[in-house]
Amino acid sequence: MEALIFYVLGAVTVISAVCVIFLRRPLHNVLFMILTMIGLAGLFILLNAEFVAMVQLIVYAGAVMVLFLFVIMLLNLDQLTASGGPRAMRWWIGIALAVGLVVLLFPIIRAFVPAAGQGALTGGAVQGLSNTEIIAKELFTTYLLPFEIASVLLLAAIIGAVVLARKKL
Amino acid sequence: MVTLQHYLILSAVLFCLGIVGVMFRRNLIVILMSLELMLNAVNLTFIAFSRYLDSIEGQIFVLFIMVVAAAEVAVGLAVAVAIFRESGSIDVNNVNLMKW
Numbered sequence: 185m186e187a188l189i190f191y192v193l194g195a196v197t198v199i200s201a202v203c204v205i206f207l208r209r210p211l212h213n214v215l216f217m218i219l220t221m222i223g224l225a226g227l228f229i230l231l232n233a234e235f236v237a238m239v240q241l242i243v244y245a246g247a248v249m250v251l252f253l254f255v256i257m258l259l260n261l262d263q264l265t266a267s268g269g270p271r272a273m274r275w276w277i278g279i280a281l282a283v284g285l286v287v288l289l290f291p292i293i294r295a296f297v298p299a300a301g302q303g304a305l306t307g308g309a310v311q312g313l314s315n316t317e318i319i320a321k322e323l324f325t326t327y328l329l330p331f332e333i334a335s336v337l338l339l340a341a342i343i344g345a346v347v348l349a350r351k352k353l
Numbered sequence: 354m355v356t357l358q359h360y361l362i363l364s365a366v367l368f369c370l371g372i373v374g375v376m377f378r379r380n381l382i383v384i385l386m387s388l389e390l391m392l393n394a395v396n397l398t399f400i401a402f403s404r405y406l407d408s409i410e411g412q413i414f415v416l417f418i419m420v421v422a423a424a425e426v427a428v429g430l431a432v433a434v435a436i437f438r439e440s441g442s443i444d445v446n447n448v449n450l451m452k453w
Contacts, residue, residue: 186354186355187354187355190355190359194359194363197363197367198363198366198367198370201367201370201371201390202370204370204374204383204386204387204390205370205373205374205377205378205383205387205390210380210382210383213382213383213386214382214386217386217389217390220390220393221393224393224396224397227360227363227397227400228397228400230355231360231400231401231403231404232404233400233403233404233412233415235412236396236400236412236415236416239416239419240396240419243419243423244389244393244419244422244423247423248389248422248423248426251426251427251430252382252385252386252426252430255382255430255433255434256382258434259433259434259437259443261380261382261443315412318409319409319412319413319416322409322410322413323413323416327413330417334417334420334421337420337421337424338420338423338424340424341423341424341425341427341428342427344427344428344431345427345428345430345431346431347431348428348431348432348434348435349431349434349435351438
């Protein structure tokens with residue numbers, strides 16, 4: 185079963201990556217990149233790294249790719265054409281997809297049990313901590329200095345991006 | 354049975370696809386996206402090793418890689434915007450002022 189999920193997710197990721205590189209319109213590249221990120225997040229969950237998978241979805245698929253979309257639309261790099269077809273049809277498709285998503289997520293939300301379950305990855309005995317707790321235990325004690333330096337790095341990146349994208353250089 | 358080698362091969366394939374994208378595309382946005390693909394392939398390697406060697410350091414390092422990648426994308430896209438303002442396109446063949 186795990187092998188089947190691995191091959192399906194791997195195929196989705198690799199095919200999306202090929203589409204990212206070889207398609208012509210930048211918007212299509214970004215959308216397939218988002219699909220690649222989702223495939224990779226699935227692979228992370230398969231590897232018992234749920235926290236990193238969620239961070240991947242939030243940071244990469246939710247922030248970095250949206251940043252790409254902003255830049256593509258800001259610079260008008262892709263000729264956007266409004267799609268034809270009746271508007272009512274798109275409303276119904278949207279509503280059907282939203283309802284389908286709720287139906288898909290409902291058993292997961294209902295079965296949510298906080299903490300419990302995961303075997304520890306710290307190479308020691310099984311402590312029953314979740315992946316998030318294990319990461320937090322290491323990140324905020326042993327790796328506290330790199331964590332703080334990472335925030336300084338983000339500050340430098342913010343300043344750099346604002347300076348570089350100003351109108352008057 | 355999925356072994357470590359499966360994940361390593363998948364990650365190597367993604368990394369090579371990223372390299373192909375960086376080398377053979379002229380659109381700066383797609384080059385930056387291929388760079389992100391390479392970083393994600395490395396993330397997959399780290400997480401696979403973290404699982405199969407039973408150590409959490411791999412996942413912590415992945416968090417730091419994500420921080421660096423996000424910062425690099427922000428600055429890279431700012432550079433792309435500046436290039437677009439100067440030359441009107443983001444074709445990397447136009448960025449040749451330092452060519453001898």
